[in-house]
Amino acid sequence: xxxxxxxxxxxxxxxxxxxxxxxxxxxxxxxxxxxxxxxxxxxxxxxxxxxxxxxxxxxxxxxxxxxxxxxxxxxxxxxxxxxxxxxxxxxxxxxxxxxxxxxxxxxxxxxxxxxxxxxxxxxxxxxxxxxxxxxxxxxxxxxxxxxxxxxxxxxxxxxxxxxxxxxxxxxxxxxxxxxxxxxxxxxx
Amino acid sequence: xxxxxxxxxxxxxxxxxxxxxxxxxxxxxxxxxxxxxxxxxxxxxxxxxxxxxxxxxxxxxxxxxxxxxxxxxxxxxxxxxxxxxxxxxxxxxxxxxxxxxxxxxxxxxxxxxxxxxxxxxxxxxxxxxxxxxxxxxxxxxxxxxxxxxxxxxxxxxxxxxxxxxxxxxxxxxxxxxxxxxxxxxxxx
Numbered sequence: 001x002x003x004x005x006x007x008x009x010x011x012x013x014x015x016x017x018x019x020x021x022x023x024x025x026x027x028x029x030x031x032x033x034x035x036x037x038x039x040x041x042x043x044x045x046x047x048x049x050x051x052x053x054x055x056x057x058x059x060x061x062x063x064x065x066x067x068x069x070x071x072x073x074x075x076x077x078x079x080x081x082x083x084x085x086x087x088x089x090x091x092x093x094x095x096x097x098x099x100x101x102x103x104x105x106x107x108x109x110x111x112x113x114x115x116x117x118x119x120x121x122x123x124x125x126x127x128x129x130x131x132x133x134x135x136x137x138x139x140x141x142x143x144x145x146x147x148x149x150x151x152x153x154x155x156x157x158x159x160x161x162x163x164x165x166x167x168x169x170x171x172x173x174x175x176x177x178x179x180x181x182x183x184x185x186x187x188x
Numbered sequence: 189x190x191x192x193x194x195x196x197x198x199x200x201x202x203x204x205x206x207x208x209x210x211x212x213x214x215x216x217x218x219x220x221x222x223x224x225x226x227x228x229x230x231x232x233x234x235x236x237x238x239x240x241x242x243x244x245x246x247x248x249x250x251x252x253x254x255x256x257x258x259x260x261x262x263x264x265x266x267x268x269x270x271x272x273x274x275x276x277x278x279x280x281x282x283x284x285x286x287x288x289x290x291x292x293x294x295x296x297x298x299x300x301x302x303x304x305x306x307x308x309x310x311x312x313x314x315x316x317x318x319x320x321x322x323x324x325x326x327x328x329x330x331x332x333x334x335x336x337x338x339x340x341x342x343x344x345x346x347x348x349x350x351x352x353x354x355x356x357x358x359x360x361x362x363x364x365x366x367x368x369x370x371x372x373x374x375x376x
Binding site: 036037038039046049075076077078080081082085086088089090094097098100 | 224225226227234237263264265266268269270273274276277278282285286288
């Protein structure tokens, strides 16, 4: 078994990664370490900065961390890397209000997830997954979390919050970034 | 003359600090060094993290930096530490849209500024200034920058963007934090 730290407070993410990596002899160990997330425009930079933080701390195992966000084209990419903060302040109602006069064809958005892998020697690898879709005009569904009730992935007539977890996990941004990470790790 | 670095890309801020500190024999040297700003809820933490960054870099002179933001009560403190990002994505129209149904008495907001002073030995001092006011229902005035056209300070019937610079500088958040910094520095 190869031990791999997953630095996150989110048990759901750990469960998803554990399932995917178990066949390749990885033992995921959740570590709820906080780390500084910087203000910047890309998730890649946030993740890279997080990895460097743990390199400076001389972390004793290889590790992964993940950052995600939703980028709404009509709002110039807002809320982007600040998706979590905006969810807890403006909420989905705030987003819908900002999008009130935006026509259907301009309601495009991307959910994006970045997994970062760090070694104990100071190496960094990033794995990006995106999911294209549109922002609905009202909240639909109660599954999932965050922006799921207002995001309808391309090719579906349901929001993420109306899809079953296994359906969502086939097309979601995080499923894609995780898949790339798994492909990388299984050959190591 | 005591040399003091002001780490900022904003010439206006440098001018204001230079004027206030000249009588006390300080020579302000602008340094346009970038530094990581973290995602957090308070300007104090952003400023403190910035100072630590330069301490780690073994900066060779005492230095100051400043961070500011507007905290709107009806939006749970949004945009707060992300004021600059939100200004360039949602803009003032976005803020006004979010506030559309908010009644006059609930349109309260605080402009806040934090000056941080760092020594070459690793000390940190913070100086906070706030300015209470309300968010107007439409943009008024063309002076100043950022949120000035929609912020009316308490006791005035004009927005920051309608006030003359010298009037604004009597009551502004930055004037207050700078005043505290000056008081501290002149006795050093």
